[in-house]
Amino acid sequence: MQIDSEFLFSEIEKLEIEDWEKVALKKLVLAELSGKSAAQMREMLESQSGGDEQ
Amino acid sequence: MKLTRAEFMHFKILDAVNIQFDVAQTNIFFVNGFNGRGKTSFQDALYWCLYGRAPEDGVANRHALAKKTGGPLEVSAIFEFKLEDDDFESVEIRRTTEVTMEKGFQRTKNARLSILGRNPGESSFTQPVANEEQWIHRRFPDGLQQFFLFDGESLEKFFVNTTKERIGTAVREIAGVEAFEGIETKLGLVINEWRKQLAKGSQSGTAVSSEVKRQKYQRAAEDSRASIAAADRVIADLEKELAEIDLYFERFGNNAGLLQEETEIRRRISSLKAEIQGQKFEQHNRLLSEGIEFAVQRKIIEDVVREKEDAIRNDEYPPQFSENLMKKILELGRCVCGEQVPSGSEKHRVLEKLIHEHRDVDAIGQDLQKLSAYAEYWPSLSASTFHGFSEQSKTIAEKVGEMKELEGKLEDLQARLMGGDREEQQAKVERKKKLPYEISSAETERNKAVEQREWALVEVKSLEKSIEKLTKSSSANAKVSGFIARAEALNQAARLAHRAAVDSVRTNLEEAVDEEFKVIKTGAFKTQITDDFEVRTVASDGGNVKLSSGENMMKAYVFALALRKVIGFKFPLVIDTPFGRLDSENRKRLVDMITRLNSTKGTEHGNQVIFLMHDLEYTPQIKETFSPNKPVEMYLAYQKEEEVSQVHEGIDPAWQQADSWKGWKGK
Numbered sequence: 122m123q124i125d126s127e128f129l130f131s132e133i134e135k136l137e138i139e140d141w142e143k144v145a146l147k148k149l150v151l152a153e154l155s156g157k158s159a160a161q162m163r164e165m166l167e168s169q170s171g172g173d174e175q
Numbered sequence: 176m177k178l179t180r181a182e183f184m185h186f187k188i189l190d191a192v193n194i195q196f197d198v199a200q201t202n203i204f205f206v207n208g209f210n211g212r213g214k215t216s217f218q219d220a221l222y223w224c225l226y227g228r229a230p231e232d233g234v235a236n237r238h239a240l241a242k243k244t245g246g247p248l249e250v251s252a253i254f255e256f257k258l259e260d261d262d263f264e265s266v267e268i269r270r271t272t273e274v275t276m277e278k279g280f281q282r283t284k285n286a287r288l289s290i291l292g293r294n295p296g297e298s299s300f301t302q303p304v305a306n307e308e309q310w311i312h313r314r315f316p317d318g319l320q321q322f323f324l325f326d327g328e329s330l331e332k333f334f335v336n337t338t339k340e341r342i343g344t345a346v347r348e349i350a351g352v353e354a355f356e357g358i359e360t361k362l363g364l365v366i367n368e369w370r371k372q373l374a375k376g377s378q379s380g381t382a383v384s385s386e387v388k389r390q391k392y393q394r395a396a397e398d399s400r401a402s403i404a405a406a407d408r409v410i411a412d413l414e415k416e417l418a419e420i421d422l423y424f425e426r427f428g429n430n431a432g433l434l435q436e437e438t439e440i441r442r443r444i445s446s447l448k449a450e451i452q453g454q455k456f457e458q459h460n461r462l463l464s465e466g467i468e469f470a471v472q473r474k475i476i477e478d479v480v481r482e483k484e485d486a487i488r489n490d491e492y493p494p495q496f497s498e499n500l501m502k503k504i505l506e507l508g509r510c511v512c513g514e515q516v517p518s519g520s521e522k523h524r525v526l527e528k529l530i531h532e533h534r535d536v537d538a539i540g541q542d543l544q545k546l547s548a549y550a551e552y553w554p555s556l557s558a559s560t561f562h563g564f565s566e567q568s569k570t571i572a573e574k575v576g577e578m579k580e581l582e583g584k585l586e587d588l589q590a591r592l593m594g595g596d597r598e599e600q601q602a603k604v605e606r607k608k609k610l611p612y613e614i615s616s617a618e619t620e621r622n623k624a625v626e627q628r629e630w631a632l633v634e635v636k637s638l639e640k641s642i643e644k645l646t647k648s649s650s651a652n653a654k655v656s657g658f659i660a661r662a663e664a665l666n667q668a669a670r671l672a673h674r675a676a677v678d679s680v681r682t683n684l685e686e687a688v689d690e691e692f693k694v695i696k697t698g699a700f701k702t703q704i705t706d707d708f709e710v711r712t713v714a715s716d717g718g719n720v721k722l723s724s725g726e727n728m729m730k731a732y733v734f735a736l737a738l739r740k741v742i743g744f745k746f747p748l749v750i751d752t753p754f755g756r757l758d759s760e761n762r763k764r765l766v767d768m769i770t771r772l773n774s775t776k777g778t779e780h781g782n783q784v785i786f787l788m789h790d791l792e793y794t795p796q797i798k799e800t801f802s803p804n805k806p807v808e809m810y811l812a813y814q815k816e817e818e819v820s821q822v823h824e825g826i827d828p829a830w831q832q833a834d835s836w837k838g839w840k841g842k
Contacts, residue, residue, distance in 0.1 A: 159361040
C-alpha cells in the first residue's frame with residue numbers, strides 16, 4: 122500500500138517533541154519510504170549530527 | 176479506480192466470457208444469475224488474479240478439462256482497471272496457468288502474472304509493469320481485501336472473520352506504521368553498532384563484557400516480545416473460535432440451552448438405568464440367597480403336577496412331559512432335587528439324553544416328586560424377605576416411572592431442537608466449556624512473557640548506564656555517545672509518532688462509522704475502537720449497546736465503507752449475495768447507503784459497486800428501489816451441454832418463471 126508521507130508528517134508535527142527531532146524524524150521517514158538501509162541511515166545520522174539542532 | 180473489463184478463459188464455469196463495465200454510464204453494476212451460474216466464480220477469479228489463491232475446487236472448467244487432449248488446458252483471468260492519479264491511465268492484470276487432471280485433482284503449473292499499462296491516446300496495453308506482486312500489494316492490499324471483496328451471506332460473521340487482529344493490521348497499514356516500524360528497527364541496529372564501537376573504544380574489558388551481556392538481555396527482550404505476539408495470536412484465535420460458537424448458537428436459536436438440558440436429561444436417564452439395574456441385581460441376589468429359587472422351582476413343579484394330572488385324567492400315565500418343561504428344569508442350573516447340575520457337566524448331559532432319547536419321564540417324575548416336597552416349605556419362607564422385596568420393587572417402580580417421564584421429556588426436547596448436525600452442536604457445547612480455560616492459560620503465558628521482557632529491559636537499562644560510565648573518558652567516545660543519545664531520542668519520537676498515527680486513524684474511523692451508523696440506528700451511542708481493535712458500539716456510560724442481528728450486519732457494511740472513506744480507497748466494492756440475510760427494512764437502508772456512496776461526487780469520482788445477486792435477492796422491489804441510480808444489469812445464462820455460463824445484458828428471461836419474479840412485466 123502506498124504510504125502517504127504527508128499524513129505521517131502531519132502526525133509528526135502534532136507531537137510535543139523538539140523541532141530538531143521533528144526535522145530529523147521527517148528525514149528518516151523519507152529515507153525509510155525510499156528504502157534506505159540501516160547502514161545508510163547510520164551514515165545520514167552521523168553526517169547530520171548537530172545540524173538539525175540549529 | 177474502476178473495473179472496466181473482466182475476461183475469462185476456461186475459468187471454472189466462466190469460459191470465453193468477456194464482461195464490459197461502462198463506467199462512464201454508471202458506477203453500479205449487477206451481475207445476476209440463479210445460484211450455480213458463476214457469481215462466486217467471478218469473485219474467485221478476482222481473488223485468483225490478484226493474489227494467486229486458487230479456489231478449493233480448482234481453477235479450470237471441468238468440461239473443457241475433460242475434453243482437452245494432448246497437453247494441459249490453459250486457464251486465464253484478465254481484469255482491466257481504469258486508474259486515477261497513477262502511473263498509467265489503465266492497466267490490464269492477467270493471470271494464466273496450465274492445468275492437467277491428476278488422480279482426480281487439478282494440477283497447475285507455469286502460473287504467470289503480468290501487468291501491462293496503457294497511457295492516454297494509446298489503443299493497446301504495451302507497457303509492462305515491473306515487480307507485479309508489489310504493484311498489486313500497493314494498490315489492492317491483501318490485508319484490506321476483506322473490506323472490498325466479500326460475501327453478504329457471511330455478514331453475520333464479519334466481525335468474527337474480520338478479527339480484531341485483522342482490523343488492527345488494516346488500521347496500522349492505513350496509519351503507515353510500517354514506515355515508523357522500519358525506522359525503529361533500523362535505529363535499533365544502528366544504536367547497537369554504536370554501542371559495540373563504544374565498548375571497544377573504551378579499551379575496558381568490563382565495558383566489552385557488559386556490552387556482550389547487554390546484547391544478550393536485548394535479545395531476551397526481543398524473544399519475549401515474539402512470545403507476547405505469539406500468545407496474542409493464540410488468544411485472538413481462541414476468542415474468534417468462541418465468538419464463532421456464540422454466533423453458531425445464535426443462529427440456531429436457543430439450541431445451546433436445549434442441548435445442555437438434553438445432556439442433563441440423558442445423564443439422569445443413564446444414572447437411573449444404572450440405579451434400577453443395580454437394585455434389580457441386588458434384589459435378585461437377595462431372593463436367590465433367601466430361597467426364591469424355590470419359588471421358581473415351585474412354578475415348575477406346579478406345571479409338572481398339572482401335566483401329570485392331565486395325563487392321569489387322559490389315561491396317559493406315565494405322562495410325557497413336554498420338552499419345554501424339561502428344558503426349564505435344566506436351565507435352572509440345579510438338579511430337580513436340589514443338587515447342582517452345572518451346564519456341560521456329566522449329569523447335565525445324562526439328563527439331556529434322558530429327555531431327548533429315552534424320555535424316561537417316569538424316573539424324572541420321581542425326582543420331581545421329591546422336589547415337590549420342598550414346595551411344602553414355601554409358605555414358611557421369611558415374610559420379611561418378601562416385604563423387603565416388595566419395598567425394593569416399589570422403589571424400582573418409582574425410578575422406572577421417573578425414567579419414563581424423562582424419556583418423554585427428551586422426545587419433546589428433541590422435537591424442539593432444530594435440525595443440523597447434532598454431533599457438531601454437541602461438540603461445540605463441549606468446546607465452549609473448555610475455551611475459557613484455554614484463553615486463561617494463554618493469557619498466563621502472555622503475562623509471563625511480559626514479565627520476562629520487563630525484567631530483561633531493566634537489565635538492559637542498568638547495563639547501558641554502567642557502560643556509559645566506563646566509556647565516557649575519550650573524546651571519540653563522547654561523539655559516539657552523542658550519536659546514541661540523538662538516535663535514542665529519535666527512536667522514542669518515532670514510537671510516539673507511530674502511536675499518534677494509529678490513534679488518529681482510529682479516531683477518524685470511529686467518526687466515519689458513527690456518521691453512517693447514526694443514519695441506520697437511532698439513540699445515544701458511539702463507536703469505539705479499543706486498543707486491541709475491537710469495534711464496539713457503546714452507550715454514554717461506556718457499556719456495550721445490544722445490537723440486533725440486522726444492525727450487526729449493517730454495522731459490517733458501515734465499517735467496510737468507513738474504512739474506504741478514511742483511507743480514500745477506491746477499489747470497486749465487489750459483493751456476492753450483498754443482501755444476505757438482511758430484512759426488507761435493512762435492504763432498503765443498504766440501497767440508500769450505496770446511493771449515498773455514489774451520489775456525492777458524481778459518476779467520475781464515486782465508488783464502483785458490483786453486486787452479484789440471485790433471483791430471490793434482486794427482486795422487482797429491489798430493482799425499483801435501485802432504479803434512480805440507473806444501474807447496469809447483466810445476467811449469467813448457463814449452457815448445460817458445455818457447463819459454462821455466458822453474460823448478457825438485462826434481466827434473465829427465465830427469472831419470470833421464478834416465484835420471486837412472477838407477475839413482473841419487464842418494465
